[in-house]
Amino acid sequence: MLKRKIEKEVRDIVNALWENEIKDFDFKGFKVEIPDERFGEFSTNIAMLLARPLKIKPLEIAKKIVHNLNEKDDLFENIEIAGPGFINFSLKKDVYIESLKNILRLKKEYGRKKPLGKKVQLEFVSANPTGPLTVGHGRQAIIGDVLSKVFKEEGYEVTTEYYFNDAGRQMDLLAQSLWVRYNQFFEKNLDIPEDGYHGDYLKELAKGLASKFKRDYVGKWNEEIKEIFKEMAKDSMFKIIKSTLRRLGVQFDVYFNEKSLLEDGTVDEVINLLKSKNLVYEKDGALWFKVSEFVDEDDKVLIRSNGIPTYFMTDIAYHYNKFKRKFDRVYDIWGADHHGHIPRMKAAMKALGIPDDFFNVILHQFVTLKKEGKEVKMSTRKGEFVTLDELIDSVGVDATRYFFAMIDPNTHMIFDMDLAVSKSNENPVYYVQYAYARIKSLFRKAVEKGITYKEEENLEFLCTIPQEKLLIRDLDLFDEILEDTLRDLAPNKLTNYAEKLVAKFHNYYTDNIILDIENKELSNARLNLCKGMEIILSRVFDILGISKPEKM
């Protein structure tokens, strides 16, 4: 990593120059950055940071550092001081060529870290099987899927998990709603309960049941029949959900049923633990957890007066279960509507003696759909929503995935479907993929033109123009982008990177002839650079889960 190399050089010089004066200086805020192109290839802010502790003007400090760095003539081509005290660097072409060589050798391993021996779990989507996945679930699925892949790249052992509840009131309502639809099929005039599920998807299912059961359950409703309809509903809903996820290329290692926490005694175990620590009490016939002992929030009910545990209760048990499964950290991906749940959960974790950094939440803001210029108000119950499947039908898997990945999870996202459908060719995903297709095409064309690709040969012909240096510099950056993505838990770092990288490539392609029969050495050198680009793009696309088109 080139940045690291420069960072080390600068740090060593600074330490050598002012060893005694900067004992307390922690280098916090010290950075080697990619500056605006007019300032060179790399830049650092060290001189400004040292001004205060050293009580010397930044420009003086910079001068001194530069003077000493200049001795390092195997790395730096040029060093300049500019503005308030920035030190700007450009590197020797050999440094870049070595960097490209490294990428060419490592190929798909480039940027992949050695196993850390750390286990993390990402839990997301976790929709109960009451209907098809919505666009909001899609956003969550993609954020989770991409981040889980980045965790793997960074050396973590990753488990992806889908948590669901197929008991409870929601499922009862679903069963009843389905039964009504079934009855309606035989023109039995019944209405779906107001808080039931009104979506058309139950009609489809009811049709199937009608031909299977004939009139057996028409007008008849009891516990037994409810269970039958519930099972039917659950199975077919999961079938739909899983097929949507499969389409999107999102896979879960574990589907975890909330019910198991009651069955295997985890819930009881947690209650007993809390009781033993004197952190629960009874009031109004219910069992309460002393949330207020830990955070500035009201106490919450764990067991309702009717004896049924609350969602909060089972969620604590679930996370206790996760902890017992020896994950070092877990990440829950939640919609913004659940943010109020976070302090309570943190309190519970603390109460159970689970380390602070174990439980983490990645919150994402809502997705608003715009269709025919109007906002679509979405409600699962009323069946007023555009399903994730419908979205995929409209814009395709690549665009769906890319679009969700490209926006900061913390930003409200407005998805204009009309634009996505009618202008699908202008979607950024095509811009990025086109670069890949162009490279593929170049290698096909090279064969036609009789230019034989020889890897790692003729590289000395590269980097005679600034564009090539900058391209390699940016390829070299991939490693760090992965780290940044994980640090910020923001998949959009990757799409940003891809777009900037590809923009440079499109420019390079336009300005230069890659395949020149008159100059086969240069052509081969440039093909090597293209190969490096292909390797990095391939890495990025695999993580984003978008396809790698040979031609477009």
Next chain:
RNA sequence: GCGCCCGUAGCUCAAUAGGAGAGAGCAUCGGAUUUCUAAUCCGAGGGUUGGGGGUUCGAGUCCCUCCGGGCGCGCCA
């Protein structure tokens, strides 16, 4: 009322854990293919980063305050 998130070009979004004239795409206008894919490239217009204070050598980014929007504040999940 209290809490969390957000407010950046006409629209959708970026902006490298505070860094140097705030950038893309779409939309508008004007250019570039006898040569490797024009799903590309080049150029123009478009901004007091919601307003106002503060911290800092430096603020879209941090702090305070006001305005506007989203979401929470259940013995729902």
